[in-house]
Amino acid sequence: MSERQIQLEVLRYNPETDSEPRFQSYTVPCKNEWVVLDALNYVKENLDTTLSYRWSCHMAVCGSCGMMINGEPKLSCKAFIREYADNIRVEPLANFPIERDLVTVVEDFIAKLTRVKPYLIPKEDKPISAGEFKQTPAELMKYKQYTLCINCMLCYAACPQYALVPEFIGPAAIALAHRYNQDSRDGGRDQRQEVIATDEGVWECSFVGACSEVCPKHVDPAGALQQVKVASTIDWYKEHLMPWVKK
């Protein structure tokens, strides 16, 4: 089994004792198949039990372990050591306050997620006893991609607009709102538009597309944002130029 020694430079910050963050370097013997998370776990188990970071599934689905790795937002459980040089720098996700070491404060994202009403607001009432809402594979495909968001927040760390305007609702939350808007069973678009078709919503996006580039699940939030913009524009024209036409 091939092994390789790397220098892992990890941002450390303890709000109780540090006035500002600093870097600490660890020498880690890595197996070829390891991901950055494995190297962090090596540090935690063998070198320094005081290092704090979040992780769980180690299979890129729980969304806990997002970090900046050499300046790019990545899931550390899917960032393979073999793709990096011998020096790897690990920092907490950009654009979020640091709680401790690699752990960020994520309340802002959770609050935004809650605001966009990311749940089905049914078009029609139907009792469970009446069975399922029919939905063809084509109708499913229309929104399926946007259901794949694991809430890892890499897109917020990549978004230049979120960095500038913290009020921006941001890529993942808007993509989830769009996911429900596109669902054939849903009738809640008007309620969500009040939140996302606003200055803090889609109009804040400058379409750099960084969100979609870093998304580990290929959700394409940038695409969702553009679709919401187009749909909102059509709404506007209908409302202002053709007020007699129902939205």
Added chain:
Amino acid sequence: MEVINTDVAIVGAGGAGLRAAIALAEADPKLRIALISKVYPMRSHTCAAEGGAAGVIKPDDSMDLHFSDTVGGGDWLCDQDVVEYFINEAPKELLQLEHWGCPWSREPDGSIAVRPFGGMKIKRTWFAADKSGFHILHTLFQTSLKYPSIQRFDEYYTTDLLVEDGRCQGLTAIEIRSGQMRHFQAKAVIIAAGGASRMFPFTTNGAIKTGDGMALAYRAGAPLKDMEFVQYHPTGLPNTGILLTEGCRGEGGILLNKDGRRYLQDYGMGPETPVGQPVLKTMELGPRDRLSQAFWHEQKKGNTISTQWGDCVLLDMRHLGEKKINERLPFVRDLSSSYLGVDPVKDPVPIRPVVHYMMGGIHTDINAATPMPGLFAAGECACVSINGANRLGSNSLTELLVFGRKAALSAITYIQSGASAGSSTALATQAKASESRIRALFEKTGGTESIAGLRKQMMDTMEENVGIYRLGEELETACKKISDLRQRYAGIEIHDKSSVYNTDLLQALELGSMLDCAEAVTVGALARTESRGAHQRLDFTERDDQRFLKHSLAYYHPKEPPRLDYLDVVITKSPPGVRDYSGGKK
């Protein structure tokens, strides 16, 4: 210490905890609900379930078939009255999720699609591609955001249940970001905190699955049931333990030994079925315990492939073709390609059995109630006895829903019967004692043991001695070793002296939970001198219904090994019989 008053406190915000919270909020919007979890809800391990959830929906299926598959699959250690309740509720719960927006995969006509799963006579597994658990979890989490009465306490680690007058009346939990202890006063507590498979080194389970919920109830006096039954999933990636869903075989994937032989036919699961035309309850669609055991035998015979990660067999999906793999198993393709470097479209994937699920857990009855008034449990942390000695794939996601909801309804009934939140000084004293215990652990210096060191020894002990096949002597070794590790645990020290997000402290507490659970597993396994389902003894090779058609109950002792007791299995209509996975052809 800050006191938080609530009606129902739920520990764990995965599938079962969220389902319970929603059921409480829907039943009575005035109920105060505290949903407490050591992680944000969407990080819960429900997200890693891939294959799907079982529930009778198609006209060719029936409740009787789901019943007999489940009871036979569990080697008759299931409580049949509970199984009957479970299968009747299952379709309603899965439809409820559909009404909440779960993106279930569909037939061309827009109806729910189902796929075959191991040990099932009829296709009845609802699925959302191969991320079913992920979608169930996120649908539940997002739906829960509708209900303002669900107050979440994300990243709170529960340390103790508070029990006064024999009733569970609250708990203490550490707010992880501040290190502060909180006292939750509750009229009822529901534990939904998941399994404990991290006591093994090679597991599909995420890092968070450390048996905290089981240990909470166990230490408070509720027994753990059937803990010796640990499920090995037959198809894990050999280097990481990452799960490749049973759906791989449901869709037609086959298992091959080093000679390219479909070896399952040599273990009572034949005759060989045509490649690409899977036959239900036969060959690759046998149950998980049988498949994992067949691997063990192939390994002994030298029929496995030696890899740098240990012995493997091959899961061959190439004949499914790229289109079907992309449509039905996209996550499997991604996981296998990324983590092992093997694309299942092009090559067979080396796999080996991996610890996946605890059939055992907190003893609950048909109402999801534990023997302790005021304490309920649901999901993997509970043992409501639908899974018996071997869980059938796709029953556990449904179990989360059915019994998560049931725990909520039972808690409401319990509260309505007049249970009041304790405000007695006795509870405050208990909360204080809990805080002092944690503080003492936190402040202690001069430790002689390392957390990582003890954890590794525990994991190695479990892997070496409590595996797919077990032997009395080895189990005795394991009992002694785990008991020894529990003593040595007193010698640990927390080196991280910060109150903020102290994962050193959390890992210490998690290790304590795992050791308590591990002891219940080893002691239960040693005492069960028979072979049943996932518990196979090389020294007692037959099922012994005379002596062991019984659940084991382990009662906690702070220093000694647990006291064991036994409880009869509830048999209503299916007497113990032969488990036949030969397609009826024998």
